[in-house]
Amino acid sequence: MTQLPRPRAAEICRGIAALLVVAILLVGVPIGLYAVGGSPLPHQIPSWAQITATLMGPDSDQQVFLAAIGLLGWIAWVQFAIAVGTETISYLAGRPARSLPHPARPLQLLARNLITTTALAFSATATLTPTSASASAHTIATAPSAPHEPSPVQDTATEVTADRDGWEPLLGDGTAQQTESREPTWTTRIIHRGDNLWNLARRAYGSGTYYSKIFKASHRLDQPAGVPDLTDPNHLHPGQRVRLPQIRHRSAPSSDSAAIPPAKDPRPSAPAKAPGDDVPARPRPAPKKAASRQVPNPIVAPPRAPSPPAQTPHSTDDQQPFSSITLPSGSTIGLGLAAALSIAVAATRLHRRRRHHPADTVQDTAPAEPPPPPVAKARKAYLDRAFADHDAPVPSDAELLNSDHTTPAPEHTTLGTRNDSPISLPLAGLSLGLHGDGAHATARAITIELLGKASRDRAQLLLPQPDFDLLFPASDLTSTAPTPPGLTITPTVAAAVAELETELLRRARLLEITDQPDLAALRAADPAEPLPTLLLVASIPEHAATVHTIAQLGHRHGIGALILNPWSYGTSLHLTEHATVTHAEGPHADTLTGAHLFHLTSDDARAMLDILRSATGTPPSETEDALPSPRPTQDRAPAPVPAPRPAPELPTPPRPSGDDQPRPIRLQLLGPVQLHTINGPISTGLRRSARDLLAYLALHPNGITRAQAISHLWPDHPPAKATSAFNTAVANIRKTLRTASGLREPMFLIHTTGLYRLDAVLIDVDLWHLTTTLSNASRATNAPDRIAALTPAPDLYTGHFASDLTHEWAETHREHLRRRTIDALADLADLLQHDHPERALTTLEYAITHDPYGENLYRTIMKLQTHLGHPDAAQRTYQLLASRLADLDAEPDDQTHQLLTDLQRSPNP
Numbered sequence: 002m003t004q005l006p007r008p009r010a011a012e013i014c015r016g017i018a019a020l021l022v023v024a025i026l027l028v029g030v031p032i033g034l035y036a037v038g039g040s041p042l043p044h045q046i047p048s049w050a051q052i053t054a055t056l057m058g059p060d061s062d063q064q065v066f067l068a069a070i071g072l073l074g075w076i077a078w079v080q081f082a083i084a085v086g087t088e089t090i091s092y093l094a095g096r097p098a099r100s101l102p103h104p105a106r107p108l109q110l111l112a113r114n115l116i117t118t119t120a121l122a123f124s125a126t127a128t129l130t131p132t133s134a135s136a137s138a139h140t141i142a143t144a145p146s147a148p149h150e151p152s153p154v155q156d157t158a159t160e161v162t163a164d165r166d167g168w169e170p171l172l173g174d175g176t177a178q179q180t181e182s183r184e185p186t187w188t189t190r191i192i193h194r195g196d197n198l199w200n201l202a203r204r205a206y207g208s209g210t211y212y213s214k215i216f217k218a219s220h221r222l223d224q225p226a227g228v229p230d231l232t233d234p235n236h237l238h239p240g241q242r243v244r245l246p247q248i249r250h251r252s253a254p255s256s257d258s259a260a261i262p263p264a265k266d267p268r269p270s271a272p273a274k275a276p277g278d279d280v281p282a283r284p285r286p287a288p289k290k291a292a293s294r295q296v297p298n299p300i301v302a303p304p305r306a307p308s309p310p311a312q313t314p315h316s317t318d319d320q321q322p323f324s325s326i327t328l329p330s331g332s333t334i335g336l337g338l339a340a341a342l343s344i345a346v347a348a349t350r351l352h353r354r355r356r357h358h359p360a361d362t363v364q365d366t367a368p369a370e371p372p373p374p375p376v377a378k379a380r381k382a383y384l385d386r387a388f389a390d391h392d393a394p395v396p397s398d399a400e401l402l403n404s405d406h407t408t409p410a411p412e413h414t415t416l417g418t419r420n421d422s423p424i425s426l427p428l429a430g431l432s433l434g435l436h437g438d439g440a441h442a443t444a445r446a447i448t449i450e451l452l453g454k455a456s457r458d459r460a461q462l463l464l465p466q467p468d469f470d471l472l473f474p475a476s477d478l479t480s481t482a483p484t485p486p487g488l489t490i491t492p493t494v495a496a497a498v499a500e501l502e503t504e505l506l507r508r509a510r511l512l513e514i515t516d517q518p519d520l521a522a523l524r525a526a527d528p529a530e531p532l533p534t535l536l537l538v539a540s541i542p543e544h545a546a547t548v549h550t551i552a553q554l555g556h557r558h559g560i561g562a563l564i565l566n567p568w569s570y571g572t573s574l575h576l577t578e579h580a581t582v583t584h585a586e587g588p589h590a591d592t593l594t595g596a597h598l599f600h601l602t603s604d605d606a607r608a609m610l611d612i613l614r615s616a617t618g619t620p621p622s623e624t625e626d627a628l629p630s631p632r633p634t635q636d637r638a639p640a641p642v643p644a645p646r647p648a649p650e651l652p653t654p655p656r657p658s659g660d661d662q663p664r665p666i667r668l669q670l671l672g673p674v675q676l677h678t679i680n681g682p683i684s685t686g687l688r689r690s691a692r693d694l695l696a697y698l699a700l701h702p703n704g705i706t707r708a709q710a711i712s713h714l715w716p717d718h719p720p721a722k723a724t725s726a727f728n729t730a731v732a733n734i735r736k737t738l739r740t741a742s743g744l745r746e747p748m749f750l751i752h753t754t755g756l757y758r759l760d761a762v763l764i765d766v767d768l769w770h771l772t773t774t775l776s777n778a779s780r781a782t783n784a785p786d787r788i789a790a791l792t793p794a795p796d797l798y799t800g801h802f803a804s805d806l807t808h809e810w811a812e813t814h815r816e817h818l819r820r821r822t823i824d825a826l827a828d829l830a831d832l833l834q835h836d837h838p839e840r841a842l843t844t845l846e847y848a849i850t851h852d853p854y855g856e857n858l859y860r861t862i863m864k865l866q867t868h869l870g871h872p873d874a875a876q877r878t879y880q881l882l883a884s885r886l887a888d889l890d891a892e893p894d895d896q897t898h899q900l901l902t903d904l905q906r907s908p909n910p
Contacts, residue, residue, distance in 0.1 A: 019118040023085065030078050038071035080105040084112040092116060100516060110513055117509065120550055189591060192241040198234050205245045219243040225588065242588075325418055325599065326382040328375045332601045333580070334446055335415045335423065339383035341453025342609060344405045345616035346372045346380050347398035350816065351889055352618035355854040357820065359827035373608035377809045384807040389689070394673075395805050399853070402888055410459040410524065410534050410559075414447055417580065417598035424596050426589060428460075428534050429520070431561030432552040434568020437583075439576035442600035444565055445472050448538055449601060449609050455487025456616075457890070458531035463489050463497045468539050468565060473610065474603055485613035487533065494539050501537055501551055501560065508532070508558040520559035532559065540565040574598075618891055664765040665742045666749065670699055671767050672800030678741050686737040690714065691730040693811075695759075696803045699766045700814060704756030713810050731757070771797040771818075775825055784832050791829040795847045798822045823852045830861065838865055853885050856893065860900055867904045875904050 034041070056065070084101060088109065091099075101109045190201065198212035205211070216234040219242070224230055228240040326334050349372075371377060388395045396404065413425040426433065428451075435443055451460050464472075469490050484490065491497040508520065511530070517523040524532055535555075541548050541564050549570035552562045567573050572587030580600035585593045601609070667677040674692050676683040693714055698705065707727055714730075715723040731750055738749045744763075751760050759766070774797055778790040802815040826848040833841035842865045849858050859882040863875040879901045882893055 016119050019115045023112075023115050023119070026078075026081055027085065030074070034071055034074050034078070038067060041072060041075040077108065081108045081112060084109040085116070088112045088116050092120060100513075106513075110510070113509065113513065114506065117506065117554075188245045190243050190245055191588060191591070192237045192243060193239055196237055198237070198243075201243065201245065214246060215243055218246045325597075326379055328378050328605055330375065330602045330605055332375065332442075332446075332605045333417075333597070334379060334599050334601065335417075335450065336383060336386065337415050338446065338450040338453055338599070338609075339379040340387070341450060342376050342612060343380040343383045344401050345453060345612045346376060347401040348616035348618075348889065349612060350398050351402065351854050352615070352891075354852055355618070355856050355886070355889065355891070357823075357855060358857050359824040371809065371813050372612055375605040375608050376612050377812075381807045381809065389805070389807055395807060397801070397804065399888065405456070406888075408454070408459070410532075411451065411454045412521075412534070414451065415599070416443070416447065416593070417596050419592075419596040424592060428536060428561045429559045430552055430556035431536065431563065432549065432568065432571025432587075433562070433589075434564040434566060434571065434573040435576060436565075436567045436573070437576040438578040439580035439598070439600055440565060440574075441472055442602065443576055443580050443598045444538060444563060445601040445603070445606040446599040447563060448472065449606055449613075450599075451534075451536060452485050452487050452610075452613055455485070455533065458533045459487075461487045461489060461533040461535050463491060463500060463535070463537045463539070465491050465494045465497050465539050468494075471540075471565070472538075472603075473606055475607070485610060486617060494541065497537060497539055498545075498547060498551075501535070502547070504535060505551055505554060505558055505560060508560075509554075512557070519557045535560045537562045538565070539563075541568075546570070618889060664763055665744060666738055666764045668695060668699060668759075668764055668766045670696055670803050671771065671798060673805040674803050676738070676741070683737065683741045686733075686740060688730060688733045690726060691733040691737070693806060693808065694727075694730045695734060696806055696811065698750070698757065698759050699768055700810075702758060702761065702769065704753075704758035706755055707757065710757070713808065767797070767799070768802065771822070775821055778825060778828075788829065788832050791825055791832075794822060794825050794829065795844060798826075798851065801851070819851065823848055823855065823858075827858065827861070834865060838869055841865060842869070854889065856882065856886075856897055859893075860897055863900060863904060872904060875901065 080101070084105060087099070087101070100106065198215050199209040202211040202215055203209040205215075212234060216231070220231050222231065222242055222244060224241055229238055231237070231241055231243065326336065326339055328334065353370075372380065384395055387393075411428060413427050414431070415423050415425045417424055435441075448462060448464075451462060454460055455462070489500070491500060511517075511532075512519070512523060515523055515526060517526055520532055523530065537548065537551075537560075539562075541562070548562050548564070551560060552571065555561050562571075564571075568587075572585065572589040572593065574582050574593055575584035576598065577583055580598040582593050582596045582598065663679070665678060669675040669677065674696050676687060676695075694710060697710060697713060701709075707724070710727055711718070711720075711723040715726050718726060734750050735748060739745055739747070747760065747763055749760050749763055751758055771794070774790060774793050778787055778794075781787040781790050802818045803811050804815070806812075826844055830841040830844040830848070833844065842862065845858055845862050845865070849855065849862070852858060859878055863878050866872070866874040866878060879893065879897070882897065886892060
């Protein structure tokens with residue numbers, strides 16, 4: 002047990018003071034009023050004549066005035082007493098209190114603040130039932146159990162399950178009790194919105210008529226704090242717990258023995274019927290054919306096969322469930338985090354494009370920095386599973402960023418998978434403790450995913466500095482360095498808890514002022530108010546009742562807690578090294594036992610933190626200046642300065658680009674990858690893997706080896722499977738092109754001396770024309786030759802390279818080619834602006850269609866427009882830039898704003 006910190010003593014003092022204030026106002030005020038003015042009730046009821054005489058006569062001794070003051074005091078005291086009673090009952094019931102009439106609102110707000118302060122200090126008394134009575138513990142063996150033959154009961158269960166779509170057995174695998182001396186076992190179920198006892202019984206036992214068994218086993222069950230007891234089978238409340246007992250009598254209920262439902266049927270009033278699922282409106286006699294059929298005890302899912310041996314970290318994603326992604330390091334994340342990282346990569350690129358200054362010459366263009374390997378892997382997996390695998394267009398960086406603008410604040414967090422299905426818990430009111438070898442890795446995954454969704458005040462995490470250092474060792478983030486949006490690092494745990502209390506009180510006052518029931522309603526009523534979902538991630542003493550009380554109140558206020566140690570107040574999970582839940586206690590134990598939770602290594606988490614930080618547009622120079630120098634150690638040498646990464650080489654065509662002889666096949670790589678013949682596009686027959694191979698071959702006109710293709714296109718496949726995939730793609734290319742062109746003899750894809758290459762005599766590639774133009778411009782020695790070489794560039798660059806490919810090599814080359822082309826267009830405009838300003842302006846306007854965030858391009862356009870006598874056009878260009886930068890949550894920088902001001906003052910420099 003940890004020693005109580007000093008801030009806890011201060012909290013107790015505040016709670017005692019609040020309790021004394023309540024006692025004084027409830028007890029001391031009436032005693033004082035009685036001592037000064039006596040009883041507010043008259044000894045006898047005065048007549049109307051006496052009332053009139055008293056009010057109309059002179060008040061020489063001030064008796065009427067004092068009596069009026071005393072009466073007002075008694076009225077205020079009664080209102081305060083009612084407010085205290087209302088708020089106390091509502092707090093214990095876990096529901097928001099009804100607002101009193103407006104004259105009593107200030108007193109109700111005072112009572113609410115005093116009760117909340119008292120509850121935060123003495124929250125140990127706020128728990129209505131002990132943890133041992135309310136929490137259920139579940140343990141699974143770490144070693145796989147021996148396989149066994151399914152019993153007839155399990156066979157029957159399998160048959161019933163197969164007959165009903167969407168069937169979800171509620172009772173786990175287990176055998177019926179054989180001896181009468183043993184107590185019957187049960188499973189605890191938490192009620193969610195829309196549940197009713199009839200459907201629970203039908204899913205657990207195969208018949209809704211067993212609802213009475215559930216009610217009898219549950220109506221005396223202790224409920225969590227703030228949740229009403231189960232007293233009526235027709236009225237269930239979310240959060241209630243019910244017991245699903247094992248029924249010993251297996252005979253199906255006949256018309257005589259079936260339980261008769263109450264007058265009001267606990268089933269839904271208008272249930273949605275699935276095909277073949279006919280739920281009777283009232284108990285009906287069982288058919289004779291089914292009268293002898295036994296109802297399984299209980300109906301369970303078929304036994305799971307023994308788990309295979311643990312796979313090495315390089316196992317393919319095809320072996321993982323759809324909702325999880327395995328990274329090269331062995332980390333496992335969900336699609337939600339992969340989507341957030343994809344958006345962060347997109348935002349990082351767009352910010353870099355905004356800051357980019359075109360190079361003086363085309364060959365000086367610096368290479369674009371690729372995302373870290375774990376981030377690139379997660380991004381590719383997300384784009385493939387969400388778009389490419391469904392033949393949907395892969396969104397551009399700008400489209401990804403725009404889609405994030407309408408994303409609401411996160412309400413749930415996906416912890417992992419169980420039986421290949423994702424498991425999520427609500428963030429509001431989350432009270433989850435993690436311990437064991439995999440606790441920190443799982444906490445990293447939860448933290449990073451929430452940070453990825455935290456922009457625009459949607460989520461906020463509070464981490465004490467010691468816990469941040471524990472989760473993210475050797476991280477570059479410090480209290481002085483820029484942090485990702487939504488991350489607040491406090492010096493101590495006490496400071497984090499104090500900030501949590503302050504925010505809880507602030508939100509309570511906002512809900513009271515706006516008269517809204519919860520945070521979701523307040524967000525809808527006032528979207529401009531920053532109200533992020535708030536999560537505390539910290540190691541908390543096991544008896545930290547303050548955090549428990551805040552989490553209880555957090556259901557309404559959008560606050561939760563993720564505890565990095567065993568947690569007796571909520572759900573506590575023990576995790577293995579690979580983040581498998583082997584032991585669970587608390588309200589969500591049934592759901593999480595045996596689940597495989599997402600987890601991140603510290604290196605992967607650090608790379609993801611860096612990309613989330615760069616997504617805010619923080620310039621690299623500012624970041625480097627803010628970072629502290631690494632601490633010297635005796636056994637660690639200074640890290641070497643990484644060498645500049647070479648830029649991707651532009652493909653050199655194997656033949657002169659000026660050869661205008663038509664080819665039977667044309668490969669389009671600028672934009673979506675497409676094949677064309679003389680008669681039109683080839684729309685059928687080509688596999689996606691063959692399309693990817695064509696794009697990779699076009700980048701290497703001189704040829705590639707089979708090993709090169711496999712390492713870039715099928716890196717996660719076993720060697721035999723990858724070789725088969727490569728051969729299948731080559732065969733598909735040849736077959737499709739022969740069918741489309743009508744040429745039966747050509748190979749189209751030539752294999753000589755161990756190299757595979759495209760047949761340049763038969764296949765024309767638009768990328769080769771563009772790269773030839775850029776190469777010619779880089780070799781030009783004077784301005785006229787450079788202008789002549791660059792003039793075709795605007796017509797040749799019709800789109801981004803292979804925009805529907807998600808491979809890392811494709812994205813790297815796409816960004817580099819875009820930058821080379823934009824620099825070439827800027828160079829062409831610079832060469833033309835003195836003699837042909839209108840043509841230069843047209844070239845720059847075309848450039849911003851492919852680079853809508855390059856601020857330097859807009860400044861050059863504004864200067865040219867003003868030089869041509871169109872200052873109003875310069876104003877519109879500035880407004881266009883501002884509207885596009887709004888997608889990045891940014892504004893034109895001071896240099897651009899100053900330029901607009903100068904141009905307006907001196908329109909004709």
